[in-house]
Amino acid sequence: xxxxxxxxxxxxxxxxxxxxxxxxxxxxxxxxxxxxxxxxxxxxxxxxxxxxxxxxxxxxxxxxxxxxxxxxxxxxxxxxxxxxxxxxxxxxxxxxxxxxxxxxxxxxxxxxx
Amino acid sequence: xxxxxxxxxxxxxxxxxxxxxxxxxxxxxxxxxxxxxxxxxxxxxxxxxxxxxxxxxxxxxxxxxxxxxxxxxxxxxxxxxxxxxxxxxxxxxxxxxxxxxxxxxxxxx
Numbered sequence: 001x002x003x004x005x006x007x008x009x010x011x012x013x014x015x016x017x018x019x020x021x022x023x024x025x026x027x028x029x030x031x032x033x034x035x036x037x038x039x040x041x042x043x044x045x046x047x048x049x050x051x052x053x054x055x056x057x058x059x060x061x062x063x064x065x066x067x068x069x070x071x072x073x074x075x076x077x078x079x080x081x082x083x084x085x086x087x088x089x090x091x092x093x094x095x096x097x098x099x100x101x102x103x104x105x106x107x108x109x110x111x112x113x
Numbered sequence: 114x115x116x117x118x119x120x121x122x123x124x125x126x127x128x129x130x131x132x133x134x135x136x137x138x139x140x141x142x143x144x145x146x147x148x149x150x151x152x153x154x155x156x157x158x159x160x161x162x163x164x165x166x167x168x169x170x171x172x173x174x175x176x177x178x179x180x181x182x183x184x185x186x187x188x189x190x191x192x193x194x195x196x197x198x199x200x201x202x203x204x205x206x207x208x209x210x211x212x213x214x215x216x217x218x219x220x221x222x
Contacts (some may be wrong), residue, residue, distance in 0.1 A: 004156075033210070042119075042202050042212030043157065056209045090156055099145035099164075099206045104156035 004105035005092050021076045021108045025093030029030050029094045030075040035090040050097035086112045117205050119213025134188045134216045136203035143205035148188050151200045164221050193220045
């Protein structure tokens with residue numbers, strides 16, 4: 001069975017640009033969460049979506065937004081990119097929202113120049 | 114944002130040793146505590162998880178010990194192997210999941 005898939009795997013952008021990252025959850029999983037992982041640190045929670053509704057939001061600025069589609073895939077959008085947005089962006093899926101086992105993809109490595 | 118403190122930051126053991134990684138949390142609303150293993154260039158992989166109504170859980174060579182009153186939990190890896198060399202993260206989940214800063218484990222042959 002396919003795991004969580006994310007695209008693209010790597011991305012290079014310049015300051016001020018906008019980026020869209022994509023995630024396909026494990027088949028049958030209805031919830032998707034997004035995390036930012038800076039090198040040498042643990043993942044930081046950005047959003048959780050369930051049944052196309054936002055269920056949780058971490059301490060990130062409004063430049064970060066996300067949505068979930070009817071097929072449960074998801075996009076993370078970041079506007080007005082800053083150098084500090086350089087990180088590995090991880091998507092995790094779970095059967096439902098809340099305290100469920102979450103399974104991660106291998107992430108999108110975003111570099112801001 | 115971090116509400117989960119993890120120690121040590123790095124750990125070196127010999128093959129066959131039993132590395133122990135400790136975590137402490139603050140928010141009593143957390144009620145799901147997973148451990149993840151991450152290799153370079155890969156996403157975190159779920160290893161084992163526990164809920165606070167259980168004090169210990171074992172899966173293969175991995176054991177979680179949980180102390181609800183102390184708000185602490187730990188991961189033990191029995192008979193560690195060089196292939197276990199990776200970064201390990203504890204996490205605590207309420208409406209969202211909070212991760213520790215990670216422990217870089219090296220198992221020497």
